[in-house]
Amino acid sequence: MADLALSAAPVTPVHSVLRRFLTLVLIHGVLIAGAIFMLAPFVWMLATSIKPPAEIFSAEISLWPKQFYGLQNYGFAMEKAPLLRFALNGVILCGGILIVQLLVAIPCAYALAKLDFPGRNALFVLVLLGLCIPVQVPAMPLYIALAQLGLLNTYFSMMMPFFLSVFAIFLFRQFFRSFPDDIINAARLDGMSEFEIVWRIVTPSAWPAIAAFSVFSAVAHWNDLYWPLIVISDAKLAPPPLGMMFFADAETGSNYGALTAAATILTAPLVLAFLVARRRFIDGITMTGVK
Amino acid sequence: MTLALASTAGFTSTTRRRLWIERVTGLGFALPAFALLLLTILLPLAVLLWLSLTNYEFGGVDMDWVGLANFQKALADPIIRRSLVNTLLYVAIVVPGGVLGALLIAVLVHRRKRTRSFYEVVYFLPVTSTLIAMATVWQFLLHPSLGPVNGLLKWLGIGPIAFLSEPSTALATLAVIGIWQLIGFNMILFLAGLTAIPRDLYEAADIDGCSSGIDRFLTITWPLLGPTTMFVLVTTMITAFKIFDTVAVMTRGGPVGSTEVLLYNIYLEGFQYFHTGYAAALTFIFLAFILVFSAVQTFALDKKVHY
Numbered sequence: 020m021a022d023l024a025l026s027a028a029p030v031t032p033v034h035s036v037l038r039r040f041l042t043l044v045l046i047h048g049v050l051i052a053g054a055i056f057m058l059a060p061f062v063w064m065l066a067t068s069i070k071p072p073a074e075i076f077s078a079e080i081s082l083w084p085k086q087f088y089g090l091q092n093y094g095f096a097m098e099k100a101p102l103l104r105f106a107l108n109g110v111i112l113c114g115g116i117l118i119v120q121l122l123v124a125i126p127c128a129y130a131l132a133k134l135d136f137p138g139r140n141a142l143f144v145l146v147l148l149g150l151c152i153p154v155q156v157p158a159m160p161l162y163i164a165l166a167q168l169g170l171l172n173t174y175f176s177m178m179m180p181f182f183l184s185v186f187a188i189f190l191f192r193q194f195f196r197s198f199p200d201d202i203i204n205a206a207r208l209d210g211m212s213e214f215e216i217v218w219r220i221v222t223p224s225a226w227p228a229i230a231a232f233s234v235f236s237a238v239a240h241w242n243d244l245y246w247p248l249i250v251i252s253d254a255k256l257a258p259p260p261l262g263m264m265f266f267a268d269a270e271t272g273s274n275y276g277a278l279t280a281a282a283t284i285l286t287a288p289l290v291l292a293f294l295v296a297r298r299r300f301i302d303g304i305t306m307t308g309v310k
Numbered sequence: 311m312t313l314a315l316a317s318t319a320g321f322t323s324t325t326r327r328r329l330w331i332e333r334v335t336g337l338g339f340a341l342p343a344f345a346l347l348l349l350t351i352l353l354p355l356a357v358l359l360w361l362s363l364t365n366y367e368f369g370g371v372d373m374d375w376v377g378l379a380n381f382q383k384a385l386a387d388p389i390i391r392r393s394l395v396n397t398l399l400y401v402a403i404v405v406p407g408g409v410l411g412a413l414l415i416a417v418l419v420h421r422r423k424r425t426r427s428f429y430e431v432v433y434f435l436p437v438t439s440t441l442i443a444m445a446t447v448w449q450f451l452l453h454p455s456l457g458p459v460n461g462l463l464k465w466l467g468i469g470p471i472a473f474l475s476e477p478s479t480a481l482a483t484l485a486v487i488g489i490w491q492l493i494g495f496n497m498i499l500f501l502a503g504l505t506a507i508p509r510d511l512y513e514a515a516d517i518d519g520c521s522s523g524i525d526r527f528l529t530i531t532w533p534l535l536g537p538t539t540m541f542v543l544v545t546t547m548i549t550a551f552k553i554f555d556t557v558a559v560m561t562r563g564g565p566v567g568s569t570e571v572l573l574y575n576i577y578l579e580g581f582q583y584f585h586t587g588y589a590a591a592l593t594f595i596f597l598a599f600i601l602v603f604s605a606v607q608t609f610a611l612d613k614k615v616h617y
Binding site: 056 | 340437438494581
């Protein structure tokens with residue numbers, strides 16, 4: 020190895036500068052080519068959403084429209100489908116799920132991390148097993164139960180399977196375990212109840228984990244199609260992906276101007292949220308993935 | 311010794327009361343989660359197992375015990391076999407593309423200072439976008455006569471390719487879209503792994519004559535990134551195995567069954583044809599694969615701890 024390094028040593032500064040420059044060009048070349056692949060659908064979506072049908076269906080393909088037709092496309096899409104309603108449904112769905120997930124998971128995670136109670140280890144094993152079970156597995160029994168109870172086509176049916184997040188319990192437990200026992204004991208001596216300790220002392224300290232999980236949960240449920248497709252047939256209750264599917268079916272997939280306008284409206288909320296809070300998103304994914 | 315003394319000495323009625331409170335609050339705090347665990351995972355699993363052994367059809371009246379007939383039927387069913395082969399083929403394209411591609415991009419992005427956050431945003435964008443909406447856009451991008459992809463191919467002198475309506479290309483096209491959607495997620499995980507590698511290791515390698523980028527990658531980056539790679543590999547496998555959205559929206563299993571995948575067939579049998587018993591058996595086959603992937607992960611994480 021050392022010999023190799025020596026033989027490579029007599030390189031003139033000009034050479035090394037040139038080599039570094041070429042490496043940089045190569046690196047950015049690869050990255051930019053990839054970036055074009057990643058961005059192309061977004062660019063094409065935005066461009067098509069402001070094109071008139073004549074230009075969309077012309078044999079000559081160009082990115083920028085000659086005639087601005089955005090108002091008509093977006094107007095048509097908004098008029099044909101309750102797109103804002105779909106987005107609102109998405110907000111209700113994600114919000115409802117997240118609130119219950121946090122209310123259920125935080126006390127449970129605290130109990131698993133800091134309290135000694137019978138069945139603790141068994142419960143933790145169940146949580147670990149639950150991590151391996153995707154929603155598609157209990158879907159059919161849950162569907163039958165909801166149908167028997169007459170609860171299909173409700174917000175409740177859309178949220179119910181996700182109220183328990185074993186992943187949240189697992190993640191928060193890891194966080195709570197490193198919380199100092201001395202502080203908890205001091206709070207107990209001050210006469211605080213366990214309930215107050217959880218919500219006023221331990222929870223605020225786990226804020227990064229809670230924010231990370233919230234991002235993770237919202238992205239997952241805003242974009243989920245499988246479960247809403249099963250329990251929702253009423254378009255008024257459809258979250259964004261299902262709404263998009265209804266709209267695409269109704270339009271038989273030919274009115275690309277309106278379709279891309281609808282796609283833009285339904286993709287925008289989450290993408291904008293990501294652009295505004297991108298560090299939160301990226302840190303969140305890192306934390307939920309690696310820990 | 312002192313600990314034992316202290317605990318016996320301090321075992322007064324107040325500590326006993328404290329312990330009792332701890333047990334009761336512990337149970338109380340765990341109860342809602344346990345109740346939901348029972349209702350949304352354990353009971354459904356038991357019901358599913360029972361259903362898989364019957365010929366129950368949702369909405370029907372009579373139901374018979376059929377033993378393992380559903381499983382036998384599933385394993386012999388050419389449609390299910392084909393969908394399983396298609397699913398595994400899809401996984402076999404998405405996993406190397408999504409993992410190695412993400413690794414390459416992460417390694418290249420990691421050293422950038424000014425442009426790093428720009429590339430992070432660009433590559434991560436598809437993760438946050440609604441796949442169903444973007445699938446419609448992809449459909450248009452790949453359109454044989456109106457789409458820009460075929461426009462580009464025509465300019466290069468290659469005839470139009472009907473990516474999604476040609477049996478030989480449809481599944482691979484969906485796999486490319488699958489890679490497009492998850493590569494940014496994997497990149498972020500790899501970047502986190504790369505950040506955790508201490509800088510001075512590279513300096514030490516430099517002194518030892520390990521100066522070229524490829525040498526550095528093979529002797530330091532790749533081995534130290536092992537646990538991250540394992541994790542990314544397994545999560546990508548599981549995500550890819552669960553492919554459903556793009557099939558449901560773009561191809562519906564066609565053309566001529568070339569994109570029929572396991573989860574889509576479970577959906578059809580369970581929620582469209584209401585062959586509930588049969589779909590329950592298929593769900594267990596699906597679960598078996600997921601559990602095998604997860605077991606690989608647990609095993610790998612165990613190794614990480616001993617490392």
